Amino acid sequence: MTTGVVLHAFGGDEFDYYTIADNCTKLVTKFLGLPVTLVTDKEPVNRSLYDQVILSASLATWSRTLVVRDDTSSEYKEKTMKYPFKNDTRALSLELSPYDVTILLDSDYLVFNSELLKFVTLDCDFLCPWFAHDITGKGGYEGFRYINGTIPQAWATVVIFNKSIASRAIFDYWKLIQKNYEYYQALMLINSHFRNDYALSLAAHTLNGCRPLDEKLPPMMMLPARNYIEKIDTNKNIIINCMDTIIKVSNTNLHVMNKLCLQSQSICQDIDALTS
Amino acid sequence: MDSVTPGEPHPLVCGPVKFESVGVDFSSSTLYNLNMTTSSETLIEFTQLKIDQQASKLALSERIEQQLLITHNSGLFKATTELISFLSVWDADELYLSDMYNTPVKINRNELLTELKQTYQSVMNEWHCEFEQLKKLRRGKDLK
Numbered sequence: 001m002t003t004g005v006v007l008h009a010f011g012g013d014e015f016d017y018y019t020i021a022d023n024c025t026k027l028v029t030k031f032l033g034l035p036v037t038l039v040t041d042k043e044p045v046n047r048s049l050y051d052q053v054i055l056s057a058s059l060a061t062w063s064r065t066l067v068v069r070d071d072t073s074s075e076y077k078e079k080t081m082k083y084p085f086k087n088d089t090r091a092l093s094l095e096l097s098p099y100d101v102t103i104l105l106d107s108d109y110l111v112f113n114s115e116l117l118k119f120v121t122l123d124c125d126f127l128c129p130w131f132a133h134d135i136t137g138k139g140g141y142e143g144f145r146y147i148n149g150t151i152p153q154a155w156a157t158v159v160i161f162n163k164s165i166a167s168r169a170i171f172d173y174w175k176l177i178q179k180n181y182e183y184y185q186a187l188m189l190i191n192s193h194f195r196n197d198y199a200l201s202l203a204a205h206t207l208n209g210c211r212p213l214d215e216k217l218p219p220m221m222m223l224p225a226r227n228y229i230e231k232i233d234t235n236k237n238i239i240i241n242c243m244d245t246i247i248k249v250s251n252t253n254l255h256v257m258n259k260l261c262l263q264s265q266s267i268c269q270d271i272d273a274l275t276s
Numbered sequence: 277m278d279s280v281t282p283g284e285p286h287p288l289v290c291g292p293v294k295f296e297s298v299g300v301d302f303s304s305s306t307l308y309n310l311n312m313t314t315s316s317e318t319l320i321e322f323t324q325l326k327i328d329q330q331a332s333k334l335a336l337s338e339r340i341e342q343q344l345l346i347t348h349n350s351g352l353f354k355a356t357t358e359l360i361s362f363l364s365v366w367d368a369d370e371l372y373l374s375d376m377y378n379t380p381v382k383i384n385r386n387e388l389l390t391e392l393k394q395t396y397q398s399v400m401n402e403w404h405c406e407f408e409q410l411k412k413l414r415r416g417k418d419l420k
């Protein structure tokens with residue numbers, strides 16, 4: 001049985017998803033020891049990092065806004081960034097994955113321990129987190145437990161699946177929702193562009209007999225976009241700047257919403273030092 | 277029933293507290309030390325430290341929760357004092373146990389108990405060490 005990680009990275013003007021995916025891959029290789037397949041739209045510069053590269057085209061035309069800290073100012077200021085959101089190949093992950101068991105990760109999900117390997121050995125067809133924690137402890141994701149009061153919300157950031165009939169059904173339904181998003185948008189009272197979290201939630205919930213799933217990954221740690229990683233040391237300590245406060249976490253997997261900090265030179269160097 | 281004047285809050289509805297109405301002289305030094313010995317800057321710094329510490333402690337405890345999970349016979353179990361106690365007193369070598377996913381899993385009592393104890397011991401040690409480090413911090417910037 002083969003196990004590996006699949007990442008998707010499609011370029012944009014604002015964010016360098018290729019560099020972000022490289023960083024993610026270095027951490028996966030170091031802490032999970034698994035091969036990584038990249039689904040992308042151009043041959044990666046660091047090709048040797050990857051087990052396989054699958055060239056694909058994103059047809060998504062959505063854009064998304066993100067409020068991040070403005071690094072050009074010495075005082076705390078925020079800026080709103082609008083960027084193209086090319087997330088449409090994710091629903092194809094099952095058919096693209098060369099592995100029997102796949103860990104599908106967002107490229108902005110940083111792996112700092114081997115906890116995910118526990119779930120690979122479980123005899124589960126499909127696993128994803130159904131809750132997220134704000135690691136700064138300031139905001140919180142309580143409001144994201146349900147999609148507009150309809151069904152529980154899953155997070156497509158980390159998904160573990162095999163190629164069983166059950167997993168295939170979820171991915172097929174995921175694609176159907178993506179293709180007919182306007183209809184499902186109205187059904188779930190959603191007022192935003194297509195999001196894989198929503199499609200995955202509806203597909204998994206419905207195909208579980210319209211009931212919340214018992215089998216879940218533990219809550220995911222999120223770092224909201226207004227905060228940024230200041231430093232990662234070689235002991236896996238992550239120093240996070242939360243506007244006016246500093247917190248330290250260590251040995252913790254983290255979904256980082258502030259893409260700018262993930263592509264910064266200092267963080268790239270820190271990850272290189274940690275993984276070399 | 278109390279009568280309510282339009283525009284006035286109902287007596288049972290909490291509104292702004294009128295301190296003078298309770299008949300306490302808040303300028304009295306017997307209640308409050310008006311000569312503060314701690315500067316407001318120090319109070320701000322202390323509060324800031326506590327905010328940083330609480331956030332770090334919360335993140336640490338969430339991570340520890342996940343580290344306490346182990347897999348056994350394709351089942352997911354958490355190393356808790358209750359489960360360790362239960363398995364310690366159960367006399368059969370094999371039994372069915374409901375895992376974290378509410379699935380009955382056939383387990384080998386001794387094997388699982390050993391794994392749970394090892395996990396519990398090492399994870400709690402790690403938690404204690406890191407928790408003590410966080411407690412020793414004097415300033416938020418010491419985290420760096």
